Amino acid sequence: MTRKFIIVFAITTLFTALVVAFSWIYLSQLLRQRLLWADETASQLTNQLEYAASKAVPDLTSTRIDTNNPKAMRAAIANYLQTDTNLNDMLESVVGNSRIIYDAAIMDPNGVAILDTNPALNGRPVPERAPLSVLSEAGFRRQLRLLYGPATVYDVSIGLELDRQAFGSVRVGVSTVFLRNELTPKLQQAAFFSVVTIFCSLILGAVVSNVALGPLKAIARNLDSASAGDELPDAATSAGDEVGLVSLKIAHLGRQIRDTNQIFSALKDNVEQVMTKLQDGLMLFTRDTRVVLVSASAEKFLGRPRREILGHSAEEIFSDGSVLGAVVLPAFQKQRQLAQYEFDAADGRRVQVSLDFIQEKGTPIGALLTMRDAESVRRIEDEIEISRRLSASGRMTRGVAHEVKNPINAIVLHLQLLQNKLQQDDPDTRRHMEVIGSEIHRLDRVVQILVDFTRPRDLRLEDVDFRKILESVSELAAPDAARHGVRVVQELPNHDLSNRDEALMVRVDSDLMKQAILNLVLNGVQSMNAGGTLTLKARRDGEMIVAEVLDQGCGIPPAAQEKIFELYFTTKGDKGGSGIGLAQTYQIMQWHYGSVEFDSIVGAGTTFRLRLPAAVAKPDRREEMMA
8 A cells, every 4th residue: 555545544534433423422412302302392292181181171070970980980081081172173283283293192091092193093992102211211323223123103191180080191102203204314414414524534635645745756756857867956946854955965866867868868769770770680688698689670580579589588589499599509608709600591591690799898798699681691792892893984984084085076176177178189088087077976975975874963853653653664665665576564553543542652863763664674675586575563562662674585694694784784795785774774773772683584584673762651731731
């Protein structure tokens, strides 16, 4: 139980006990007073009935009744009482005007009713009933049981004297039902005030607990603020009591750890961002080989989500009998580094694994396990090599172009002068001069193409549906494909370009991207000498858009596959290939942070695969306005 609950419970219990005690005293006194009032009321009514009965009977000695005959005396008295109008009216008013009187009767000495509020009982013996004093003199709990038990009538009686002689009695009945009806509203009112008082005690307990525990809450808030790096009160604003002193100490402590906390938070965010974008699988272990950091790519290599890896030891993670576990666990046990170990994963991939132990001042503090796809590494190395070659070719080309264009310009100038001179002496030489001039201009265009290929471009980027680009390329290549007997087929998700849900949005320079894909399509068309089908495909793969150009041509020879993206390399020989198209496609994809790769089987065709980052979705302006 919390301290606040204990305080509220104690205060509520105390108030409840007081309320119960005072309510007990109040209700007992109230009940006693109501019973005394009922007894007094009934006694007063019996006295009134006794007086009225005595007045209803005259002096019998002055009548013809034999006073020495008791039977005649009782008969005469009963007759006088039953015929007295005043007495009968009073009996009827006793029950009608009182809220607690059940009945009233005048009885003879033998207990037979002479006159009763219930006429059916006249002349009949009246059963004995307990006196009201039994109820009024009982204890409080017994009084409650008697009142709220079975309905009972208690009597208040007084002796009746007629003609100066004792004659029967006057009895008034008081019903517990009527008393209960009188008392219940008072009890309900008392119970209501008791409940209200207990509820107020709960509120008071809560207020007192907040006041009592408020300083502790303030200290807890200061501790939370210190851990969160928020501003804390200084000495000028802190209270002068013990709570203020403790808060001030916490403030000093918070300021000391704030810088460290901020640095740690920034470092953690940076590490998380880096780990999310890494293609390599990284796992950071503590000194006791428990995992504290896992990259997203590690899930793919291990086939398990991060929540099943974090916090577990190396023995728990790699004890599944896998090839990776057989290599990593002995390295952990012997504290021996593992460098570039390759093995075949369960899915057939070739994986490189390295394990490095981290030390601080010669003491081991953890380990870093790195996993990477060996094929991806080799592919990246190949792309780097191609980029290096293209870069070197570009530098060489720009240098050669610079050195060649100046002599070409001089040759063109002097050729024009020579044409003017020889045209006057020998007009037949003009044709030879024109041939030389056209070849020099063609050489100049080749040099200009080289310069344009190696010159950086200003991209006009825009968000466009990649399906539209493929549609445009298909239309551009259709005439040339028809001449070669090739049918261009598109397999795009939901070919309806108006469907935004299936859009493959990329941020590219549309003209350059069309040129890059058109180069692949035309190469594929030209490779299908016997005709066939060229297929254009596109799909979304996570955060990437993948396009494929599949032909049914002769394929690329294995010896030429490593060189096809090199500038001026061509497999068409004397068929007119320039060796620029694929190099240009590769360059355009690099400008857009994409990649191009291919699979080719000699005699079965080639598939070129382009990967581009998907454009970040932007909210619709109409949706923003509606929001």
